[in-house]
Amino acid sequence: MKKIFRFPVAPAPRPRAFWLLLGFQLLGLVLLPINNAYGQTSQPDNTPLLDVDIGLFDPNVPKDAAKHRSAGIQPLVRQAESRYLPFVLLQTLNARGEWGVVRVRAMAGNQAPQNSPAGLAHNVTETEFSPLLITGVIEQSDGEYLRLTIRAVDSTNREWLNQQYSAMAVEENYEQTKQDPFQGLFNRIAADLQNVKATLSAAQIQAINEIAVLRYGARLSPATFTEYLTQDESGLLQLTRLPSKQDPMLQRVLKIRQYEYLFIDTENDQYQRLFTQMKNKYTLWRQYRREMAIYLRQEEAAAKDQKYPFQRGTLPSMKHVYGDYVWFRTQEQYINELSQGFNNEVLPTVLEVNDSLVTLSGDLDAKYEQWQSILQSLFELERGEIAN
Amino acid sequence: MNPTLVIPSNTTSKESATTGAALAIAVTHTMRIFRYITLTLMALLVSACGQNPTQPQPAQPIKRVDFSGHWELDYSLKDGVQERLENNFYRLRKEAERQGGASVRADGRLSVGTGGGRGLSARAETVLAMAQFVDEVSRIVVMSVDQTYNAIHIEREETFSLDCEYGEEKPQTFDNNFGQERCGWDGDELVFQLSLPEGLTLLHRFSLLSTGEHMKVTTTLYYDKAAEPFSLSRAYRRFEGVPNPYQCVQTLTKGKVCTKRSAPDEEDI
Numbered sequence A: 001m002k003k004i005f006r007f008p009v010a011p012a013p014r015p016r017a018f019w020l021l022l023g024f025q026l027l028g029l030v031l032l033p034i035n036n037a038y039g040q041t042s043q044p045d046n047t048p049l050l051d052v053d054i055g056l057f058d059p060n061v062p063k064d065a066a067k068h069r070s071a072g073i074q075p076l077v078r079q080a081e082s083r084y085l086p087f088v089l090l091q092t093l094n095a096r097g098e099w100g101v102v103r104v105r106a107m108a109g110n111q112a113p114q115n116s117p118a119g120l121a122h123n124v125t126e127t128e129f130s131p132l133l134i135t136g137v138i139e140q141s142d143g144e145y146l147r148l149t150i151r152a153v154d155s156t157n158r159e160w161l162n163q164q165y166s167a168m169a170v171e172e173n174y175e176q177t178k179q180d181p182f183q184g185l186f187n188r189i190a191a192d193l194q195n196v197k198a199t200l201s202a203a204q205i206q207a208i209n210e211i212a213v214l215r216y217g218a219r220l221s222p223a224t225f226t227e228y229l230t231q232d233e234s235g236l237l238q239l240t241r242l243p244s245k246q247d248p249m250l251q252r253v254l255k256i257r258q259y260e261y262l263f264i265d266t267e268n269d270q271y272q273r274l275f276t277q278m279k280n281k282y283t284l285w286r287q288y289r290r291e292m293a294i295y296l297r298q299e300e301a302a303a304k305d306q307k308y309p310f311q312r313g314t315l316p317s318m319k320h321v322y323g324d325y326v327w328f329r330t331q332e333q334y335i336n337e338l339s340q341g342f343n344n345e346v347l348p349t350v351l352e353v354n355d356s357l358v359t360l361s362g363d364l365d366a367k368y369e370q371w372q373s374i375l376q377s378l379f380e381l382e383r384g385e386i387a388n
Numbered sequence B: 001m002n003p004t005l006v007i008p009s010n011t012t013s014k015e016s017a018t019t020g021a022a023l024a025i026a027v028t029h030t031m032r033i034f035r036y037i038t039l040t041l042m043a044l045l046v047s048a049c050g051q052n053p054t055q056p057q058p059a060q061p062i063k064r065v066d067f068s069g070h071w072e073l074d075y076s077l078k079d080g081v082q083e084r085l086e087n088n089f090y091r092l093r094k095e096a097e098r099q100g101g102a103s104v105r106a107d108g109r110l111s112v113g114t115g116g117g118r119g120l121s122a123r124a125e126t127v128l129a130m131a132q133f134v135d136e137v138s139r140i141v142v143m144s145v146d147q148t149y150n151a152i153h154i155e156r157e158e159t160f161s162l163d164c165e166y167g168e169e170k171p172q173t174f175d176n177n178f179g180q181e182r183c184g185w186d187g188d189e190l191v192f193q194l195s196l197p198e199g200l201t202l203l204h205r206f207s208l209l210s211t212g213e214h215m216k217v218t219t220t221l222y223y224d225k226a227a228e229p230f231s232l233s234r235a236y237r238r239f240e241g242v243p244n245p246y247q248c249v250q251t252l253t254k255g256k257v258c259t260k261r262s263a264p265d266e267e268d269i
Helices: A015-027 A066-071 A075-096 A120-126 A171-175 A183-198 A202-220 A222-228 A248-305 A315-387 B014-036 B081-100 B117-137
Strands: A052-055 A102-105 A132-141 A145-154 A159-168 A229-231 A237-239 B069-073 B102-104 B110-112 B142-147 B151-156 B162-165 B172-176 B179-186 B189-196 B200-208 B214-223 B230-239 B246-251 B255-260
Touching (some): A052 A075, A066 B162, A066 B172, A075 A102, A075 A132, A075 A183, A075 A248, A075 A315, A102 A248, A132 A159, A159 A183, A171 A248, A202 A229, A202 A237, A202 A248, A315 B117, A315 B189, A315 B200, B081 B117, B117 B214, B117 B230, B162 B189
Parallel strands (some): A052 A102, A052 A132
Antiparallel strands (some): A145 A159, A229 A237, B069 B142, B069 B230, B142 B151, B151 B162, B172 B179, B189 B200, B214 B230
């Protein structure tokens, strides 16, 4: 049972410190046991585990709505997919048991301090703080083909992956109801990640975890934490030294990070709910969509090669040409109807999840501002004490 | 309706006899075909557009008009297919006169000279084919229009709907293997252009008449081998859709799911 710690409301020796402490109390910080400041639970071979954050995928919907038709994109379906597909990757990584905690989260929550110092501090705070962050762009998704651009970067800025993955689903893939029709694609991503991880030493993985913590700290208090990091010529971050595990500022940062994880876990619960509710309908949609795509392609190929059987300029010729077009547009409308059906069933859940995430995100944004302000004040206070 | 196509002529050249006969056959043939076309001809007579759709036209400042609502074909207005055909044949006859002379036969039908007679005969058949085609594709009885500031969806009975996203005020283009669609505003008229294989281009031009209770849809067919396009307009009258006692929602897993609308709450009355 997690214990909620509340700072004692007592007269503080210094009014300023009192208000700062009170601030922490008002923030409702949840104190969780911090067994290991930097590392995660180790695997049997003593290699530290690495936590993974998966950002919601970029739905890649053109801003110009006129292009949606040509590209065969149904924007609302894409929005739902951008939340669904990362969860398939999460499940794939979890199933392999090679990683620490895997989370899906919205990228918008990656706030940086508004007044980031220039130089290294800027690089440290403006970029991601996850031990390993995976982002994705949906390039194509029509039930028959899935094409994703996947990028994975760790906290040292080392790029693990940056490539396109594509797969084609056949009828048999849809008959396997227990797994995603494109499970093979996600397995490949997981295998590639594992391959990169296998090239790293335990010390390197440990450094990734440590730098992730320091970068998180740098987001909240850049002046305190950027001094522990340097950046080499290739842009990779390296440790210069580590703060003591008993460093009060580090302890505070770790507590805040734990608190943020509670938010992210709540966020994950929402994505899990969406995933569960959407799974059957989305699979059905993809199956229909695939069948339509194949059918359309075959007909289009036949139309391309065909010689019109009627004399040009005659009524039968005109009707034949127009009839082909009517057929095509009718099929297109059928796909749109399917899409509408999918939206009608899934959209309420998507909106509900979005609403709760907006609330969560709003809460988190407000908390960040408070945390940054409080930590900055504490930092100045502590430096002042040392100076005195 | 049995239209009689008689193209008047003042020319009496004997040389025109052969090709004139050919054109007369063509014209008679067209008449026969027209006997079998039951034209539910409820349209306005419109002027034939001589413009090529691919030629740049002076840009009209965009003035978005609201077409939203239900529209039904206005049967009270006369169809103009016959008049349109007569106009086309009149111009064809004039051309025949210029090329080889023409004469009026005893039965009142046209006889034209040999110069280009066969070509003219074929052209007459093309004009007729275009007329029949335009008549068929524009024979839409009911339309429902959903419109926002940026987009329009025109549901047409028994054929595909017309959709246009005109948010950026430039023509929207939609290519596929069967043709190319373009749509956008031309002044206060909404234009859908469909380019098809075999040299065909179909244009639908929607405009609202001043009262707002009538909508005019002009359908024009351009054919690259035809000297001029063929146009036909139809008028539509606004009507109130019949209230549907059921509220239906399309779903993926169960198809269309309908529920009975609840009766108006007495407290609201």
